[in-house]
Amino acid sequence: MSRFTILLGGDLVRTPRLDRQIAGTRIIAADAGISHAATLGLTPELWVGDFDSVPDHLPAALQAVPTETFPREKDKTDGELAVDIAMRQGATELILVGAFGGPRADHAFLHLTLALRLAEGGFPTLLSSGAQEGVPLLPGPASGFDYESGTLFSVLGFSDLSSLTVEGAKWPLTRVDVAFGSSLTISNEVRGRLHIALEKGRAMLIAHPQP
Structure with missing residues (x-):
């Protein structure tokens, strides 16, 4: 590697x-x-x-x-x-x-x-x-992230998003469809261990990690 x-x-x-x-x-x-x-x-x-x-x-x-x-x-x-x-x-x-x-x-x-x-x-x-950090989010199994609790993050969609799941967050989501251009997934906070899964679409996780 x-x-x-x-x-x-x-x-x-x-x-x-x-x-x-x-x-x-x-x-x-x-x-x-x-x-x-x-x-x-x-x-x-x-x-x-x-x-x-x-x-x-x-x-x-x-x-x-x-x-x-x-x-x-x-x-x-x-x-x-x-x-x-x-x-x-x-x-x-x-x-x-x-x-x-x-x-x-x-x-x-x-x-x-x-x-x-x-x-x-x-x-x-x-x-x-x-x-700030950016991590691409693509369809597939849930991805885990090592951000500390309280870390501000957003999921920025680059298309319509199908069945988006966000766990370990102040405002979790379970298999939610998000329209392209929606602000629904802006300004969330990590609570515990953050996991994100997406069934269809493309997005970017934007986080403000602790140093």
């Missing part, structure tokens, strides 16, 4: 939880995501992109990271190109760090849909800013 962390250009808060999640993973930075390497105390094995968003005053160790340069006019974002490279190098699991927020809302939304596509293709993918 080969786990890769992709450093993207969105928001980042370093937390002990995030440190644990990325420990031992291979690191690839996508353009401005290189700035997160300094925050996290990491040296990526590769830095990719068109380099139109290079941060100022990078430490010498990061300036020396091997690069793979792409043209500005291209069919994929720097982040997706970094994911492609990780997959070619044998990635079986991905953590997209800096996936939320940042100056480009379109990129942040793309990271959500990209993670869903990767999960559908058999590549478990976690999105994180340190303060």
Whole structure:
């Protein structure tokens, strides 16, 4: 099993939880995501992109990271190109760090849909800013999550959802159909051990974990 962390250009808060999640993973930075390497105390094995968003005053160790340069006019974002490279190098699991927020809302939304596509293709993918996490939810058996009681979470549907079950929550659900665009599953809280199951549809669990 080969786990890769992709450093993207969105928001980042370093937390002990995030440190644990990325420990031992291979690191690839996508353009401005290189700035997160300094925050996290990491040296990526590769830095990719068109380099139109290079941060100022990078430490010498990061300036020396091997690069793979792409043209500005291209069919994929720097982040997706970094994911492609990780997959070619044998990635079986991905953590997209800096996936939320940042100056480009379109990129942040793309990271959500990209993670869903990767999960559908058999590549478990976690999105994180340190303060927030995103986990794709696809049809199948119930998934369990290690969030502490009191953790705020939402289930964000990317389609109509059929037979959604949420256990271990302040507001549990049992085999509920949720229309696309409904706010029914926004702003819940963990109570005990959170389990979520979905019969049909695609969604994203967005959680605000304890550090």
